[in-house]
Amino acid sequence: MSDTKEITRRDFLSEITVGALGVAGLGGAALTYQYFSPNVLFEPSTTFRAGNPDLYPANSVTFLQDQQVYIVRTPDGFFAVSAVCTHLGCVTQWKPEANIIACPCHGSKFEPNGKKIEGPAPRPLPHFSVTLTADGELLVDKLQVIKADQVLKV
């Protein structure tokens, strides 16, 4: 053990102190990160009832402004398409005369089923899960994105 480097008590204590302060600093940063991640959100619910299916005429696109969702009824059934453009989050508009969904901000265009026609948008508009409640109303869950070929037959 003769080649072991001796350290003085002062050096030992100062290294311990710096180490302890470092651990305390890291712990404080972790606690602060936890503090900044809210446990309760005061945001609108992501699931909503879209009313009775009979409200929607056949072969129609209906814009629900409060929820920023299109309810589309085709001969196959129902699906819900997000109205929020996948480019930078603007709210798109349904243009029945051209049969397209158009974004007013940067000119992206989509088919009524969300498929991208042109524009800077990188992805098609996502489809949200649509189910029926026990009392026969449409229930849309905006947190559940489903494949574009899934439709709800009523």
Next chain:
Amino acid sequence: MATSFQTAVENLRATRVWKSIFRRGPAITNRTRSVAVFGNLFLHWLPVKVREKSLRVRAAYYLGSLSFLLFLLLVVTGVLLMFYYHPAAPNAYRDMKDLRFVVSNGVFLRNMHRIAAHLMVLLVFCHMFHVFYRGGYKPPHEFNWVVGVVLLLVTLFLSYTGYLLPWDQLAFWAVTVGTNIVSAMPIIGSKVRFVALGGNIVGENALLRFYVLHVVILPLLAFLFIGVHFWRVQKDGGLTVRSKDDDGKN
């Protein structure tokens, strides 16, 4: 023998980034030491020479320093609390309850702020008594004593304005009683109360006014006067009266 920490600092000082920030070598001569003080925004208001006696560590020296440390702690925890607090009715009370029961570590931060505030009032009084019994108000320290009294008042106002912010029964009645004491002042009393509350009752205007005083105006005043206070300690040549054998030369 250098510790690994000291070696790390020496290596850091040799880097180009460090040299671009500090633009000088180690402070080893009197000249390089004063250049170091002058060239640093946070030190340049210190006197060129600081008496070793005024930096000497004694237990009571820490009453003022501890008050300052508590003030810094209160600024940090207070800013963090501001991220969840709306100064409006009825949100204020709900936000305070959320901080206690819902937000991660919220109760820890809130209690740290609350207990540090109580401790700061206590320590500022202890600091004042210590300075008083050491004769710290005598020449050449008279001006700094007055600055200290202003800081005592700022501390008390910070404590009082913060008392309303939880917006609970205790806060409401404390401020009702306190502002009624203000209105006992002759002639201007009721006017001062009206302006302080922004109305005749302790309502939303009063909450917002106390909030702005608590988080902006009073902390800025405190920083300003703390700066003057520390600066005068060094300019006056130490914390307490010089002894007779001290001729006052640096």
